[in-house]
Amino acid sequence: xxxxxxxxxxxxxxxxxxxxxxxxxxxxxxxxxxxxxxxxxxxxxxxxxxxxxxxxxxxxxxxxxxxxxxxxxxxxxxxxxxxxxxxxxxxxxxxxxxxxxxxxxxxxxxxxxxxxxxxxxxxxxxxxxxxxxxxxxxxxxxxxxxxxxxxxxxxxxxxxxxxxxxxxxxxxxxxxxxxxxxxxxxxxxx
Amino acid sequence: xxxxxxxxxxxxxxxxxxxxxxxxxxxxxxxxxxxxxxxxxxxxxxxxxxxxxxxxxxxxxxxxxxxxxxxxxxxxxxxxxxxxxxxxxxxxxxxxxxxxxxxxxxxxxxxxxxxxxxxxxxxxxxxxxxxxxxxxxxxxxxxxxxxxxxxxxxxxxxxxxxxxxxxxxxxxxxxxxxxxxxxxxxxxxx
DNA sequence: AATTTTACTTCAAAATTTGAAGTAAGTTAC
DNA sequence: GTAACTTACTTCAAATTTTGAAGTAAAATT
Numbered sequence: 001x002x003x004x005x006x007x008x009x010x011x012x013x014x015x016x017x018x019x020x021x022x023x024x025x026x027x028x029x030x031x032x033x034x035x036x037x038x039x040x041x042x043x044x045x046x047x048x049x050x051x052x053x054x055x056x057x058x059x060x061x062x063x064x065x066x067x068x069x070x071x072x073x074x075x076x077x078x079x080x081x082x083x084x085x086x087x088x089x090x091x092x093x094x095x096x097x098x099x100x101x102x103x104x105x106x107x108x109x110x111x112x113x114x115x116x117x118x119x120x121x122x123x124x125x126x127x128x129x130x131x132x133x134x135x136x137x138x139x140x141x142x143x144x145x146x147x148x149x150x151x152x153x154x155x156x157x158x159x160x161x162x163x164x165x166x167x168x169x170x171x172x173x174x175x176x177x178x179x180x181x182x183x184x185x186x187x188x189x190x
Numbered sequence: 191x192x193x194x195x196x197x198x199x200x201x202x203x204x205x206x207x208x209x210x211x212x213x214x215x216x217x218x219x220x221x222x223x224x225x226x227x228x229x230x231x232x233x234x235x236x237x238x239x240x241x242x243x244x245x246x247x248x249x250x251x252x253x254x255x256x257x258x259x260x261x262x263x264x265x266x267x268x269x270x271x272x273x274x275x276x277x278x279x280x281x282x283x284x285x286x287x288x289x290x291x292x293x294x295x296x297x298x299x300x301x302x303x304x305x306x307x308x309x310x311x312x313x314x315x316x317x318x319x320x321x322x323x324x325x326x327x328x329x330x331x332x333x334x335x336x337x338x339x340x341x342x343x344x345x346x347x348x349x350x351x352x353x354x355x356x357x358x359x360x361x362x363x364x365x366x367x368x369x370x371x372x373x374x375x376x377x378x379x380x
Numbered sequence: 381a382a383t384t385t386t387a388c389t390t391c392a393a394a395a396t397t398t399g400a401a402g403t404a405a406g407t408t409a410c
Numbered sequence: 411g412t413a414a415c416t417t418a419c420t421t422c423a424a425a426t427t428t429t430g431a432a433g434t435a436a437a438a439t440t
Binding site: 043044045046047048049050051052053054055056057058059061062063065081084085100101102147148151152153154155157158167168169170171172173174175176177178179181182183185186 | 233234235236237238239240241242243244245246247248249251252253255271274275290291292337338341342344345347348357358359360361362363364365366367368369371372373375376
Binding site: 293 | 397
């Protein structure tokens with residue numbers, strides 16, 4: 001059985017596509033059935049990818065909503081993610097590229113908009129004048145803080161007890177592993 | 191400690207952004223340090239979202255490469271994901287929307303391209319002539335089969351033992367939970 | 381000093397996504 | 411039975427995001 005799974009995928013509770021889970025946060029956040037899978041199906045590499053795509057889409061639209069509430073009009077959710085990627089450190093464009101697996105021209109474009117909007121400062125490095133040093137302005141920090149603040153509610157819903165924490169941790173690590181495996185495969189072939 | 195984490199995030203091994211993990215599949219696929227976190231940092235809701243974004247980006251480019259290898263020129267990775275979402279069942283556009291949290295006009299657009307490329311068949315339902323029934327053609331099934339086949343190698347790398355399987359399962363379930371929480375929040379507010 | 385490499389930017393084109401408006405079929409309420 | 415409404419989808423134009431090719435200037439190498 002394990003052998004077969006190793007070849008083909010992973011067992012998981014619940015149907016992959018039908019959303020039979022209840023449709024309200026109070027209920028879906030409950031633990032019923034979560035720890036003790038009943039009937040199981042097989043998840044492949046692709047099912048995971050599809051799940052990731054869906055979750056990503058949901059988050060993007062959530063972020064868009066959050067930003068609309070904050071009255072941010074000059075930049076979109078993608079730019080906000082770049083802002084969050086910068087965080088509270090000063091870094092070069094190259095470092096930022098690594099942080100998000102962006103493409104250079106893409107980041108360059110976003111940084112231009114963020115600089116125009118006054119969210120970041122861009123200074124040529126003293127030691128290497130090719131390299132631009134990026135950091136958030138007051139305004140940029142404020143936006144990040146607001147977004148993080150709005151996110152607090154989700155943290156509370158998602159991480160309710162030690163069990164949740166463990167699962168989130170495992171999910172994070174597993175995604176990191178996917179990131180490495182898929183990334184290396186793209187560069188060196190599997 | 192737990193109380194603080196519940197409010198702010200989740201403990202995880204390793205730095206979030208620096209990729210100090212080795213850069214080759216052989217090494218990164220190893221288990222060293224994976225089960226026993228040493229130094230820990232806090233992951234928030236946002237770090238998870240950023241991770242998901244990165245992993246999604248990586249997968250998309252992998253899929254693009256895979257499709258180039260297969261000589262697919264008429265549709266892109268996004269359309270291929272739609273194809274995979276359809277799978278081996280016949281369904282309506284509405285059902286497909288639910289499967290991927292797509293927007294209607296978007297799917298409509300993709301379906302048009304997929305139909306033009308001969309990857310899907312589209313028949314008006316007998317019972318309700320507004321509703322289009324979608325299913326893969328021979329060609330569509332072939333592409334899906336090829337992609338699934340290419341994906342087999344990743345399944346083997348990602349799911350090497352029972353421990354990996356457990357982690358992948360937990361990651362899948364946790365992402366599903368994120369999907370529900372973020373989705374409900376978008377519709378009803380948190 | 382010439383050449384190559386690095387670190388980025390620019391620009392145009394392509395791909396993806398959104399949103400508003402439309403159509404046609406089905407449903408409901410007179 | 412028909413007017414009004416809803417559902418299931420499509421179309422189109424615009425916005426956003428992403429890619430890729432070409433460029434620039436500084437640094438490193440030869």
